[in-house]
Amino acid sequence: MILLLQKAPASVNITNPTTNSFTVEFSAVADATSYNVTYTALHTPSDSRTQPTTSTSLKVSGLRSNIQYNVVVTPVNDDGAGITSTTVAARTAPNGVGVLSFITTPTFITMYLEQVPGVTGFEVEVNNTMDDTDSTVYSVPDSIVNSFYVSVVPNLLPNTYYSVRVRASQVASLYYSEIQSPYDEAQFVTTDMISLFASINLTTLTFAPDSYTDETLRAEVETELLNAYQTQSERVVNVTVIAFEVGTSQCHHEIIVSDQFVPPTTAGLDLTLVDSTLYSDSIVRYHVSDGPGDGYYIDGDPTTKHIFFDDYGCAGESSESMELYTRDGLIGSGPIVDGTGDGLAQSLKTLELRDGCIGVCDVATFRFAPEADTIYAVRQNHLFRGCLDGHNPNFFDRFFSARFAEPAERYTILFTTDPSPLQNTSFQSTSFDNGSGITITFPSTVVIRGIEIKLDLNGAIQTLSENELDSSTSYQVVFSGLSINQSYEVILSGSVRAAHGDILTTRPTTFTTTTNKKSTTQIKQRKTSASVLRMRILQHKLP
Incomplete structure (x- = not known):
């Protein structure tokens, strides 16, 4: 007696995604003795594998990170394969996010994050390596200072060596834990040194209107002041003259110190204590204008x-x-x-x-x-x-x-800035063997920070959503049900996300593609459908 499997698994779910695996869970089918789980990369159909299992749960591993897969489950028994399930999407987690560059100040850093396709949320871990304090994790974006693809970390200490690690925490609405989507390798950055501002009378000098433009004079004064301050404190790293008050001996200057706290101390920086015959009215201050950023x-x-x-x-x-x-x-x-x-x-x-x-x-x-x-x-x-x-x-x-x-x-x-039109010179189209459709393939790099790519072929529209934009080297869009040996115009457009989350739309661009003629051999191949072939096999099995 032949037991034909007339049902597909009623439900198929994807759980526990990691950077190289996910688990496929599905409902049982009566009379099935095993199941074939087939997973195919969305944009690389050649990357397709089938794994048999006797369980209703299968962990699929050895996959590429941040790739979207189409998954189907087919029940099997001794009489053959049953009805295949509805296709469900599965996606591996991104594997770390790099920091492309840092912008430093004494008390905060700004960093450009790697723009990983499809990623909508990041976590940035910052650790003070000088005293190995507990790490602080910042969400990107957030409602305070962090924007998409750019992270600002405030309230840091000057002249301090920090380690930074970044991971992708979210793709579309899917959140990944640290175990699923780990941090990238740590990168290191040092905040800038902090400044004090000082004024002093150089009693042996009187400044003329052109004194400040005299580079030799400025260099001599800077060297003298640097040496004098460094006799008092090894914290002083550099001195820069800012202004000479004309008709007086008053010199305004900036003192760079190696302090690793805010505010830096002004203690021990009174040059009148070095030589009161050379210096008078020594004043050293930090942010006299009420506080950082209040000016x-x-x-x-x-x-x-x-x-x-x-x-x-x-x-x-x-x-x-x-x-x-x-x-x-x-x-x-x-x-x-x-x-x-x-x-x-x-x-x-x-x-x-x-x-x-x-x-x-x-x-x-x-x-x-x-x-x-x-x-x-x-x-x-x-x-x-x-x-x-x-x-x-x-x-x-x-x-x-x-x-x-x-x-x-x-x-x-x-x-x-607004995106440029997506370039069509890198697009390729391949007609189906029977001439009734076209597969359009294009590099994933044609759009950065993309949330949608849309192709309009004579009114037939195919859209790649943010969920479908992954780390594949190229993307594919398939148009079927087309006329044979026919030219078509394709209008290409896309949307990208700006740093602050605004959506920017590319200007449309067009290109032309043509379906093939079908051959006699191809027509003969179409006459034997899959269902007819299946019945012939079943009839052959009958006693």
């Missing part, structure tokens, strides 16, 4: 940032500058100019962020032509001169972060 604020729309300095700013040697980064590191820097022309430090400064220009676009002091589909990061670095009442002499300060209402841009300003 200015920013507002504006996503494409134009207005920088306002607090009212105690004054004309003179203030230097508001920006440094522009991409994932490849620093690409340039320049000053942000006075937008009002009155020469006052508190006046409006404008930073424009648009596809054609990043910087002060009407002048050449800070202007860059950005590339398409790129995340740009602006590191703020403002040397600020203040004239606040009650402070004598005038003071200087340096800021890397702002006081304003948008935490996501308090530390590093991010801007993502």
